Amino acid sequence: MDPIRLKELIRATSGQLFFSADSAMRKEAMNYVLLGTSTDSRTIKRCEAFFALKGENFDGHAFVERAVRAGAVALVVSDLKCAELWQAELPTILVEDTLTALQKLAAYYRQNYLHTLVAITGSVGKTSTREMIAAALRPTLAVSCTGENLNNEIGVPQTVLKVRSACDVAVVEMGMDHAGDLTKLSRLAQPDIAVITNIGYCHIEQLGSQMAIMRAKAEIINGLKADGVLLLNADDPFLRQLAAEQKGKIKQAFVALNTCPPDLPGDCLVATDVKIEVDGCASFIIKLQQAPDLEKYGTMEAFVDSNRLPRIKLPVPGEHHVINALFGLATAHLLHQPLTLAANGLRDFSVIGNRQRIMNADGVVLINDTYNAAPESIRAGVKTLCFLAHSEKRRAIAVLGGIAELGNMADRLHYELGRYLATADLAEIWLCGPYVAAVAQGIADGDQAGDQADSQAGGKGDRSPGASGTEPAVDLASESVALTATNYTSESRARAEATIKPPVKVHVFADRDSLTAELLPTIQDRDIILIKGSHSFAMEKVCDAIISKRLAE
Numbered sequence: 001m002d003p004i005r006l007k008e009l010i011r012a013t014s015g016q017l018f019f020s021a022d023s024a025m026r027k028e029a030m031n032y033v034l035l036g037t038s039t040d041s042r043t044i045k046r047c048e049a050f051f052a053l054k055g056e057n058f059d060g061h062a063f064v065e066r067a068v069r070a071g072a073v074a075l076v077v078s079d080l081k082c083a084e085l086w087q088a089e090l091p092t093i094l095v096e097d098t099l100t101a102l103q104k105l106a107a108y109y110r111q112n113y114l115h116t117l118v119a120i121t122g123s124v125g126k127t128s129t130r131e132m133i134a135a136a137l138r139p140t141l142a143v144s145c146t147g148e149n150l151n152n153e154i155g156v157p158q159t160v161l162k163v164r165s166a167c168d169v170a171v172v173e174m175g176m177d178h179a180g181d182l183t184k185l186s187r188l189a190q191p192d193i194a195v196i197t198n199i200g201y202c203h204i205e206q207l208g209s210q211m212a213i214m215r216a217k218a219e220i221i222n223g224l225k226a227d228g229v230l231l232l233n234a235d236d237p238f239l240r241q242l243a244a245e246q247k248g249k250i251k252q253a254f255v256a257l258n259t260c261p262p263d264l265p266g267d268c269l270v271a272t273d274v275k276i277e278v279d280g281c282a283s284f285i286i287k288l289q290q291a292p293d294l295e296k297y298g299t300m301e302a303f304v305d306s307n308r309l310p311r312i313k314l315p316v317p318g319e320h321h322v323i324n325a326l327f328g329l330a331t332a333h334l335l336h337q338p339l340t341l342a343a344n345g346l347r348d349f350s351v352i353g354n355r356q357r358i359m360n361a362d363g364v365v366l367i368n369d370t371y372n373a374a375p376e377s378i379r380a381g382v383k384t385l386c387f388l389a390h391s392e393k394r395r396a397i398a399v400l401g402g403i404a405e406l407g408n409m410a411d412r413l414h415y416e417l418g419r420y421l422a423t424a425d426l427a428e429i430w431l432c433g434p435y436v437a438a439v440a441q442g443i444a445d446g447d448q449a450g451d452q453a454d455s456q457a458g459g460k461g462d463r464s465p466g467a468s469g470t471e472p473a474v475d476l477a478s479e480s481v482a483l484t485a486t487n488y489t490s491e492s493r494a495r496a497e498a499t500i501k502p503p504v505k506v507h508v509f510a511d512r513d514s515l516t517a518e519l520l521p522t523i524q525d526r527d528i529i530l531i532k533g534s535h536s537f538a539m540e541k542v543c544d545a546i547i548s549k550r551l552a553e
Contacts, residue, residue: 054078
């Protein structure tokens with residue numbers, strides 16, 4: 001954060017100053033320099049302003065004294081008694097709501113101190129896309145990027161307030177829980193480029209449908225600058241509908257795999273000739289398909305010489321990263337940066353946290369993808385697992401917890417996941433959680449359907465690397481299967497396992513600990529194991545147990 005003065009904080013937050021000092025000192029205090037903001041008394045630094053946030057399970061007002069002792073230069077509080085108590089010590093600003101005040105200050109700071117800002121949202125892939133964009137821009141620009149998982153109503157203003165004016169571009173990830181959340185965050189951040197990665201099933205429990213999710217994600221447009229660009233995944237049907245609705249209202253640009261849909265209201269950066277190399281990493285060539293009405297809808301400059309652009313190879317396994325990389329390249333191109341340098345920057349991309357983190361446990365390869373899960377991300381993880389297992393001649397094992405927050409679609413989506421898994425070239429599948437019966441039934445039904453068209457995982461009809469096809473359509477209304485597994489018993493486990501046909505072995509458990517206990521003795525040298533599940537399932541503990549056992553042997 002650039003230094004700002006106390007009077008700017010008061011003006012931005014519409015706060016009331018409490019400070020027991022004579023008029024001369026009060027006047028001097030208005031020019032106190034703030035070097036940052038903090039909401040955590042444990043990490044606050046000298047000359048930072050402390051915002052006493054208040055939530056359902058915490059109250060920052062209880063930690064004001066610790067913040068003062070640590071060197072806070074000012075306090076922002078919403079409790080009158082607290083303001084009166086500390087006004088003798090240091091300037092204290094009373095506001096109606098401290099979180100709103102933090103957001104107001106971030107909006108003021110963004111408008112007055114920052115340059116270009118890129119905002120990213122979507123159902124899955126936000127963090128990877130954020131990191132791809134940052135990697136593509138870093139060869140030519142000074143970039144500041146969202147840290148850790150600071151993408152909510154508290155994290156976004158904190159992210160904005162950490163950016164220095166010397167930075168050329170801020171890349172900000174935006175999450176949401178409810179409709180209306182992204183309107184607040186977008187208006188705070190005022191993005192020059194707004195990216196929506198895709199529309200999946202995350203938040204369907206709260207919002208009810210993918211269309212409602214699309215509407216909520218589209219709120220990122222509400223803070224877009226007047227000359228800003230909306231950058232969309234043209235392969236997503238919901239986002240194509242959004243593009244049609246916004247045609248002529250805002251500038252748009254697109255990314256797509258293989259081919260670009262016709263009549264898009266904007267230019268489209270396309271990845272062509274996509275190949276999966278022997279190490280599982282994707283490579284591709286990019287081309288630009290310009291809008292039919294270039295004068296009206298053109299957003300990207302034509303390449304000077306497209307034939308000189310080299311094949312781009314990504315540094316991490318997984319074909320799903322291609323679309324993330326396209327977002328990085330398209331953002332660089334929209335900001336008039338050389339694509340050759342942006343492509344070079346992608347070489348420095350790396351995954352963050354437990355997102356397809358590849359680990360070696362004494363000869364056993366673990367794909368630790370335990371940060372979170374959605375139907376789309378599990379499919380992508382299984383596809384990567386199968387390819388690596390095939391290319392390295394390893395036994396592929398999927399260890400899966402459930403997918404949380406799917407609401408009344410949980411049974412259906414877990415069943416469809418099972419149908420997908422039945423087509424994958426897996427040696428074993430280990431399942432735990434309340435929806436294992438639904439997944440197991442889907443596997444059984446998918447396996448019994450015979451050698452249908454191969455799914456995107458590289459299935460049994462064609463087990464060659466990179467084989468692709470169509471996932472079987474499932475009409476649950478016509479399926480007479482029992483999907484609920486809330487009251488899970490050993491008897492229902494036996495029934496579920498009995499329905500599974502060779503060659504895949506499926507093991508189902510009510511909880512993670514039971515799964516772990518039975519899994520560990522079965523692991524063989526040179527196995528490759530994908531471990532994935534929603535954050536609430538804490539599947540990273542399975543990874544920890546495998547590593548501990550392997551290293552102890």
